[in-house]
Amino acid sequence: ERERERERGVTDVLLISPGRLGSWRSRGSSAGERALQYTVGQKIHGFTVKEVTAVPDLFLTSVKLSHDATGAQYLHAARDDSNNLFSVQFRTTPMDSTGVPHILEHTVLCGSQRFPCRDPFFKMLNRSLSTFMNAFTASDYTMYPFSTQNAKDFQNLLSVYLDAVFFPCLRELDFWQEGWRLEHKTPTDPSSLLMFKGVVFNEMKGEFSDNERLYAQHLQNKLLPDHTYAVVSGGEPLAIPDLTWEQLKHFHATHYHPSNARFFTYGDLPLEQHLQQIEEEALSKFERAEPNTAVPPQKHWDKPRVDHVTCMPDALAPDPVKQNTLCMSYLLGDITDTFEAFTLSLLSSLMISGPNSPFYKALIEPGIGSDFSSSVGFDGSTRLASFTIGLQGMAEADTETVKHIIAQSIDDIIATGFEEEQIGALLHKIEIQMKHQSTSFGLALASYIASCWNHDGDPVQLLKISENVSRFRQCLKENPRYLQDKVQHYFKDNTHRLTLTMSPDERFLEKQAEAEEQKLQQKIQNLSHADHKDIYEKGMIMRPGMTRIISLQLLAVQSTTIYAFVFILVFQGIILSSSCLDRNLPDMFQLWSDIFNSPHFDDEQRLRVLVMMSAQELSNGISYSGHMYAMTSAARTLAPTADLQETFGGMDQVKFMKRIAEMTDLASVLRKLPRIKRHLLNPENMRCAVNATPQKMSDAAGEVERFMGNIAANRKERKPVRPTVVEVRPASSRSHRSPSSSCQEPHFKPCQMKTYFQLPFNVNFVSECVRTVPFSHADYASLCILARMMTTKFLHGEIREKGGAYEGGATMGGGGLFSFYSDRDPNSTQTLSAFRGGVEWARAGKFTQQDIDEAKLSVFSAVDAPVAPSDKGLGHFLNGITDEIKQRYRERLFAVTDKNLIDVAGRYLGVGQQTCGVAILGPENESIRKDPSWVVK
Template identity: 75%
Template sequence: VGFLCSTLLYNATVRLGKIKMIVFQTFKVTAVPDLFLTSVKLSHDATGAQYLHAARDDSNNLFSVQFRTTPMDSTGVPHILEHTVLCGSQRFPCRDPFFKMLNRSLSTFMNAFTASDYTMYPFSTQNAKDFQNLLSVYLDAVFFPCLRELDFCQEGWRLEHETPTDPSSRLMFKGVVFNEMKGVFSDNESLYAQHLQNKLLPDHTYAVVSGGAPLDIPDLTWEQLKHFHATHYHPSNARFFTYGDLPLEQHLQQIEKEALSKFERTEPNTAVPPQAHWDKPRVDHVTCRPDALAPDPMKQNTLCMSYLLGDITDTFEAFTLSLLSSLMISGPNSPFYKALIEPEIGSDFSSSVGFDGSTRQASFTIGLQGMAEDNTETVKHIIAQTIDDIVATGFEEEQIEALLHKIEIQMKHQSTSFGLALASYIASCWNHDGDPVQLLKISENVSRFQQCLKENPRYLQDKVQHYFKDNTHRLTLTMSPDERFLEKQAEAEEQKLQEKIQNLSDADHKDIYEKGLQLLAVQSTTQDASCLPALKVSDIEPIIPYTPVQLGTAGGVPVQCCEQPTNGMVYFRAMCNLNSLPEDLKIYVPLFCSVITKLGCGELDYRQQAQRIELKTGGMSVSPQIIPDTDQLDLYEQGIMLSSSCLERNLPDMFQLWSDIFNRLVFFQETEKEIFKSLCKCIDFILMHLHRPAGDLQRDGPGEIAELTDLTSVLRKLPRIKRHLLNPENMRCAVNATPQKMSDAAGEVERFMGNIAANRKERKPVRPTVVESVRSSSWIICESECVRTVPFSHADYASLCILARMMTAKFLHGEIREKGGAYGGGARMGGGGLFSFYSYRDPNSTQTLSAFRGGVEWARAGKFTQQDIDEAKLSVFSAVDAPVAPSDKGLGRFLNGITDEMKQRHRERLFAVTNKNLTDVAGRYLGVGQQTCGVAILGPENESIRKDPSWVVK
């Protein structure tokens, strides 16, 4: 970092050929010790492009470029443009180079995002050559895209015959984004959030749908798309961000040479003006589709009050308001939790609740979903009264202390995608010309916040008075179900379609038919991707890095210790086996996990216990686990995993909290409401696991729990589960900590085991849990076909991994997304031995099922090249070699028993996969008559499925 600073302080002079010229001006070099990085702010002389580099000792380097994109209608132009620029560019004209690079690189992340007022294109990789390759593709894609009309038709929208080769079949709307946004707005929470923003900020770009409203998307023309690119995708409207340990000068040279040198400065008119402040509050209402799974059909209403706050470029004020939001709504000690959640007026907070800093002016929203219409006025009154109460009494000191402790934990915890998180964190503020570096000075903001509280004990109460009590820019938005909602949507779409069709001439009809055939031909043609840069399989490291662990015991319980640079954090996990749990209790395990850390302990009620957890840990959780055996398909371990983390200074406190949960847990009658809410949420978990070959979960349907009205019987079961699961006889533990703190951590584990020794009871021997896989059907929540194959240790497992990746890239992507119009689809090989085909947001379910079968036949026929195999290997290795955070090192060994030696053996098998291996496994495991499989589709009732007698529609 020191060398970096010294080399940049002379205005980032870059040598271009024989001419030495100043290309970037360095504004400021700033050390950010909170995040162990040095930031460098620059500006490009010729175009005015802004640039921020974050130098940090992290090999997972990231690049992103974002443009301020401010649409003034809901045609979805920035969203469709985001898709279309990735369909080919001047240097890389092959179709969909973005997707093809997934198989030609070792990227750890590749994607693009359309926000309300910006579009971002980020990627990350640990390989320096790969970084240069991806940077070339990204720069050419965003600045020099082909923007072909057929790509616009495929990704955006088009009129096309239902069967493109049959001109007598009906015309319909098609397009990837068109189908995607229909899927988005079929979700009530997404629909509500969109309306909330549109109506709270109605005077400019936030009044429209940047992703595209389905009925407005067909109004967008190809010319308008190209014009939007010309006016918005210019370096003068761009913000570049790089992160990691690669040299900045190399990034600047490449960006200048391949992109910026070809542009001159413009003055883009993309700034978002401040929203005019209302002089009085407003009220509005929207409708949605009824929820067939709602526990109470009469409680499907949503009500929120949303308040417009300050400009997000005032970074300290935004920081303060974000903290204030957390104090108001987070956890059982917060005032709005007590006032709105505990009385059970609604099922939960609305998903829109909280601080939102994604628009130029931030907002805060509070309200409920799952409430009865009769409670509308009651909720309004409670919100107003709670704000009055906060102004009068403020917050407890311990609440503020717990929140600041949480911020300290967040700063110290190291994630594998830190660069991506950083890019996302600064995007909105920087987009509106705020100072992104100031956002990163978290300790400085915390100190200033504490000083403000010291100087004015009513500091937060004054903020509540100003931004909530006295704020006239307040929107109250309600949403209720309409039985005809879906029918009205279908009618509106049909009307829009007929409006388009009735103005068509015979020549237009002919043109639509011919373009449909042309697009189909393009989609069916194998593209030459040789123009794209690519790594080689030989660029992949042949040997994995070794992760040393120490195996020992504490109180007779196996303990795995992994010394890692955890930045002053300690991470603890414990796996508790379900072997001794009676069959009748297993269905309640997800519920038990959901509530066990939310109850009182000893003399503390659940609120006080929650406060202790927030003050002393980074969180404590218990989650169900179903772990497949690495050698046998029919052997699974069922259990629960305890997880927690803490700052090193709080190590004894964290284990005391676990000891209290084991020894002093109290199932108060007052907890029934919390248990019932968790009970409902557990239904989703149980459904999600129905595809697992775990017969115990499959035999007991969720209906048994969902229909309970008397919780007494459930409350009696939870202590019984606790006696079986929170028992040292069934446990194994893992600790990740720094070498300096490991001995202390091991000592705390030893004391913890001593404290819970009383839970150790004599039990009759129990046969290990062997779960027979269900052979008639396997279910997964999406359109899917799952095939039973082989476990991780089997020699064919590597070939099936490569086959899934290759089949996705070379066959299924084209059939399901490009031709079928689904948002995504492909194949994957799971550790539990299931080879799965999938698609999502898919308008053509039966066509996709045919594509699954077609993919198998394609593979069996060997219709692929060695280049295809090598690309699939690169893609698989990018996942295999994905960075692992210090907190998670050794976790695979602890949970699954997968050692480094087993990983290395799997690695060698991946390298060795041949054409013959792939055709062989495709035939033996996936061929018709060879596989044990099941198929499921989740979604609205489908006409073709309903007419097929082989399907059961539920």
């Protein structure tokens, strides 16, 4: 939510000009122009240039290279963007569901030859100005990307990443922690029961608690059953304990070789420096190999197949008797045929996107299900693409009806095709997306090309979007039935079609628990006395969090000065936004006028469809973002804005939408909408911000004034409203409006509450929130540093390394709330003890000056993160955060000392010092249920 305080009756308009968008084109020596100077055949630090291509659509120049000795592939995207990105990806094609590529992804980041310390990846999070650091495991590749705005930081991170992926330690203890292990329930008690532990093991238990992801996994496994796509690359929980340490090391040796690698760099840093460092620190130590990792084409079926799977019941489903899913999935063409993939992706959007699409009208409007299945649409993530169509939240009795509707809709599309206006709107959307500049453009490019490039497709061809659009238009011109012929070929005549249904099983979780116990007992039965002793001893070694630390030797990061962007919330309300191409500016404001002046609140069926979709989406999102729901619930009794956040975006909202979805008559809701509209869309309470190029700023200002006058004239009072125009440049230091920590409601009284939500999950989501001080307070900076330091130096070890949760830590919010959290956690009350332990650790001053410095650097990487052109000036407009306020906050961060941290830990976080809230989302917990201090929901 955004909180704002302002005087009624005054409408402000902020006009923001972000400067020269795409200004590299006017410079004499841009990154793109420098890259055009490379020539095909040129040798650079062991690489040979294969292709140099200008891509004006994306304002970049691509340089394609190959490594002479190993054959490693390399693509550089030169663009005037200071947020430089590096990525290396390997084709990883497992043939079982032990999760070996996923566990390897975790384990290679646990120490390497040059940096053998414990978890250099997490240490670099604190010693870097990175804007992004992570790793991903897909079905058939593993990617390691990072981005940063600092050149020295880029070199440091590149050293760590190269050493991690090519020369990891792969220690057995790291495998035990990140993958799976047997450990006593009470590690210090060898007589206590043994249980499975491990970060990936618990992460995948959480993944398989999500019915949508469970269904999507089954869909892929069954549609592509002949090779790597038939297994779970992330790891099926009951198969993970079959993986051995030796198998992990062998998988690394056969898959993490430069001959199986694809390097991608992006930004304005010189390509030569990247190539030299990669060659000297990694590739020069390898010879060419022939990794057997290619994915063969799936054999085409001669007749369609039908299958069925089960899932856990959804207690928060919009309609408890409608919990079935049905989809038809069609195998399409090879994704390396980039134009065909582009065409099929467009065709998919035309068939399912928006309320005017054929499948929306046929499947969603009748209310047969709550929403499309999350798997619906074009999927180009596997070597052969697929298209899926179907529903979730439907009754089992409607199975045949849905099958018939899908078949009939395909026939209708073949017969009538698509309206020219629909096709034009979709191509227009692509044009807008090409021109939109995001802060993570490099990461988006790396992800966009990953799958096609992984199977030796041409990544540069993927980037030539305008060329594909022009070719598509030409195909339509030459053959008006071009799209209809595609539908006939890929859908009507396609015998490689899977119809997969899913229904809830009341004993689903019970069966899973029984299977896990059976697997556990099998493992235990094969243990010798020496094995039991080894398990206990290694469990004890892991208790201190593997303290065999060796200093991480890195060059000092050079300082950089970037405008900070601090976002705090200063008034209650809603934010509506839109964007358009310059030529469509009047049309965009006409649409806004229509929304304000002529809304339609008389279509009950349309409202029912939207309610069902919203309720289903909220229910599905809990397992994915459970820790966020826990944090929101824990905070609700601490501040009025937090209470609003729970009402509009927390578990309260999930249950509220479920109640609305269950209503048989929505007429009463429809009657309330005009009153809500009059309250919310009131021009007297409205402020506008316009972000435009300098050339279009005067036009935009004029459109805003006309828009404001138009909507004011249509109000019953006919009272003219003239907007107050305030010009503020992004770097302006003039005062606009004082920030406020929250809307202070005199009747709100903070109180403590512990809430437990029993949900059908295998893991917990835990949070504790403490009411502290707002952004404007002098202690706020110390609490931010404390949260970061406590996360990396204490909570990470206790909650993830020892506890086996996917993630855990602390964060300080702008609304004055200090929040602890854990994600996909096998523990609950033990994690609450870890939160308290973190406070005591801080109060005792068990940290070093280096710990403080690293936490400061990590916080500054967020404070100084890049800001998209479309967002420039909005911090000032929405919250009144001037450059002076930003700078004061930065100075306070710099000034934080060890005494400040010890002081705020005790004064705000100590037991009994401040009001706190606690929330747990998770499986049945009898001890909590019997504890009267908990509110059970």
